[in-house]
Amino acid sequence: MATLAQYYTIILKKIMRSCTKLAILAPLLFVTVCSKPPQKKNVLFILIDDFGYNDMSFRNSSFYETPNIDQLAKESTVFNEGYANSRVCSPSRASIMTGKFTARHGITDWIGAPTGKEWRKKGRFSKLLPPKYIKNLPIENITLAEALKQSGYSTFFAGKWHLGEEGSWPEDHGFDINIAGFGAGSPPGGYFSPFNNPKLKDNIEGENLSMRLAEETAKFIKKNKEKPFFAFLSFYAVHGPIQTTQNKWQKYREKAKENGIRNSGYAMGHFLPIRQVQDNPIYGGLVENMDDAVGHILSSLEEMGLDKNTLVVFTSDNGGVASGDNYSTSNLPLRGGKGYQFEGGIKEPYFIKAPWIKNTIKETNIPVTGADLYPTILDLVDAKLMPEQHIDGLSLKSVIQGDSLEERSLIWHYPHYGNQGGEPSSIIRKGKWKMIHYYEDKRNELYNLEQDQAEKNDISLENKALTKSMLNELFNYLDNVGAKYPVKDSSYDQNLEQNYLNKIATEKLRHLEIERLKILEPNFKPNNDWWGSQITKD
Structure with a gap:
């Protein structure tokens, strides 16, 4: 005849195989069995x-x-x-x-x-x-x-x-x-x-x-x-x-x-x-x-x-x-x-x-x-x-x-012309500010994207210090990673x-x-x- 401990062991194995979540109460024993182990997403x-x-x-x-x-x-x-x-x-x-x-x-x-x-x-x-x-x-x-x-x-x-x-x-x-x-x-x-x-x-x-x-x-x-x-x-x-x-x-x-x-x-x-x-x-x-x-x-x-x-x-x-x-x-x-x-x-x-x-x-x-x-x-x-x-x-x-x-800086680098009409340029965005540097004539454009999502108003001349700071950060990154230029x-x-x-x-x-x-x-x-x-x- 099986002992009490052996009896509970058999029951536990059956419960685990059936993947049923139960609480089992026995003298000096309280066990919770989960339906399935945690699944990876x-x-x-x-x-x-x-x-x-x-x-x-x-x-x-x-x-x-x-x-x-x-x-x-x-x-x-x-x-x-x-x-x-x-x-x-x-x-x-x-x-x-x-x-x-x-x-x-x-x-x-x-x-x-x-x-x-x-x-x-x-x-x-x-x-x-x-x-x-x-x-x-x-x-x-x-x-x-x-x-x-x-x-x-x-x-x-x-x-x-x-x-x-x-x-x-x-x-x-x-x-x-x-x-x-x-x-x-x-x-x-x-x-x-x-x-x-x-x-x-x-x-x-x-x-x-x-x-x-x-x-x-x-x-x-x-x-x-x-x-x-x-x-x-x-x-x-x-x-x-x-x-x-x-x-x-x-x-x-x-x-x-x-x-x-x-x-x-x-x-x-x-x-x-x-x-x-x-x-x-x-x-x-x-x-x-x-x-x-x-x-x-x-x-x-x-x-x-x-x-x-x-x-x-x-x-x-x-x-x-x-x-x-x-x-x-x-x-x-x-x-x-x-x-x-x-x-x-x-x-x-x-x-x-x-x-x-x-x-x-x-x-x-x-x-x-x-x-x-x-x-x-x-x-x-x-x-x-x-x-x-x-x-x-x-x-x-x-x-x-x-x-x-x-807040961090995001960098884009496209020193090419492509098929759609864009110009060779690199971009840095930091917070609401987006600066574009053009390689044909070395000009820069600055936009406040919170106020100007359509990028109609270049405000680089009104914000020369910010433009220069963002330009320096852009090229520090590009030079450090070995970017190639036209x-x-x-x-x-x-x-x-x-x-x-x-x-x-x-x-x-x-x-x-x-x-x-x-x-x-x-x-x-x-x-x-x-x-x-x-x-x-x-």
């Missing part, structure tokens, strides 16, 4: 490409419809002063992966952009030649994915990578699984299958790329839901070539008509025209297609019972494309867009949802960047921080809990450049206005048959 990182600060209906856009993103914003801490670390994609993505500002990790332009004398082939007749930059994510970095792997996470990547050629793909930087991520910066086959992507198999002809990436991410999560996972969903959307279904084009054409179609939609910038109105029905449909896919992955989390235990990060890699590329959107009242040194080029949607933290604040105006996401994610899931790696980033956990953050082009001809700019301000501007109205005509058809697919979820 999961991470879902959603990165949108070229998605502007005002490309969401929750930001009071009267044109775009983003109900799923809007709902995520309601459930998150919204960082109103959230920034990408660059005005173009590859540098920003490298900063997310490394926790470093761009001048430090060395990827300062989109990978593939020409440098030095090769820049002359662009036919821009510029004063400067842009410097060389690193073209593969440096292997010596411990990426965010590698840091989470060291903490026991299964890691997954889907979508746009653009951080180097083969040998520097997601699987080379800590991701167990890579779907669709390789060297390209835009979807090579567009947004409908066949995708022409070496890392993504085609299923059904006409399948929508954004939804496919969300579905692949959901499949990974379902297979790995019993252990902690890090899923990085990096949409190619809403990068060009912009495409959508015929139904969504029709929907947004009607919205543009209801809002009132303007005769003019552009204004001339320094090098290129800049879009001034949100009325592109193709882009509107592409945004909604992407929002549908965001809704799919978020609802999948909920259906699997993982929404309460999964950290969700949502952001973009640079501003909306208002100039160059597809001239897709307007970022007004923010100035400029992708490729520009102004707020429209670097200010981003930036949400963090940590459902297990009680009483999180709904929004904050503390300036933050993509480099902060590395330490923030580690901190929120109780993983070990790596301050020697994410050296320019700070954990925002305390901010989410309602505390302040010590050099004068000995072949520069002012007359050639002026002729080029005159042509842009007349012929190019006129062509853009014609094309803008053309896609709003009732009989518009795209040059190819990409909208012939009706299998996407309208």
Whole structure:
């Protein structure tokens, strides 16, 4: 016959196997058995490409419809002063992966952009030649994915990578699984299958790329839901070539008509025209297609019972494309867009949802960047921080809990011209002050962003001491990290450049206005048959 002690041991083992929480009272014995051991938190990182600060209906856009993103914003801490670390994609993505500002990790332009004398082939007749930059994510970095792997996470990547050629793909930087991520910066086959992507198999002809990436991410999560996972969903959307279904084009054409179609939609910038109105029905449909896919992955989390235990990060890699590329959107009242040194080029949607933290604040105006996401994610899931790696980033956990953050300087370095019309320059922001240093003529601009988000009033001359102090701090940082700078082009001809700019301000501007109205005509058809697919979820 079993002794009393043996009897209680048998009962305890049965209770532990059944994972039932009970209190057992016996002579001289009181034991509490918990249902399950503490679970590690999961991470879902959603990165949108070229998605502007005002490309969401929750930001009071009267044109775009983003109900799923809007709902995520309601459930998150919204960082109103959230920034990408660059005005173009590859540098920003490298900063997310490394926790470093761009001048430090060395990827300062989109990978593939020409440098030095090769820049002359662009036919821009510029004063400067842009410097060389690193073209593969440096292997010596411990990426965010590698840091989470060291903490026991299964890691997954889907979508746009653009951080180097083969040998520097997601699987080379800590991701167990890579779907669709390789060297390209835009979807090579567009947004409908066949995708022409070496890392993504085609299923059904006409399948929508954004939804496919969300579905692949959901499949990974379902297979790995019993252990902690890090899923990085990096949409190619809403990068060009912009495409959508015929139904969504029709929907947004009607919205543009209801809002009132303007005769003019552009204004001339320094090098290129800049879009001034949100009325592109193709882009509107592409945004909604992407929002549908965001809704799919978020609802999948909920259906699997993982929404309460999964950290969700949502952001973009640079501003909306208002100039160059597809001239897709307007970022007004923010100035400029992708490729520009102004707020429209670097200010981003930036949400963090940590459902297990009680009483999180709904929004904050503390300036933050993509480099902060590395330490923030580690901190929120109780993983070990790596301050020697994410050296320019700070954990925002305390901010989410309602505390302040010590004022610091944020640095951007873009010594290139790019495709969208921005000027080679570096930026420092400290508190409400933003200073821009231009490399063509060494001038500086100073803005008070609390009073002038549109950056209309340069107050550097009225604040010479502050401007000089911020300039010194900027270059102390840049020089200390070995930043590279542009050099004068000995072949520069002012007359050639002026002729080029005159042509842009007349012929190019006129062509853009014609094309803008053309896609709003009732009989518009795209040059190819990409909208012939009706299998996407309208």
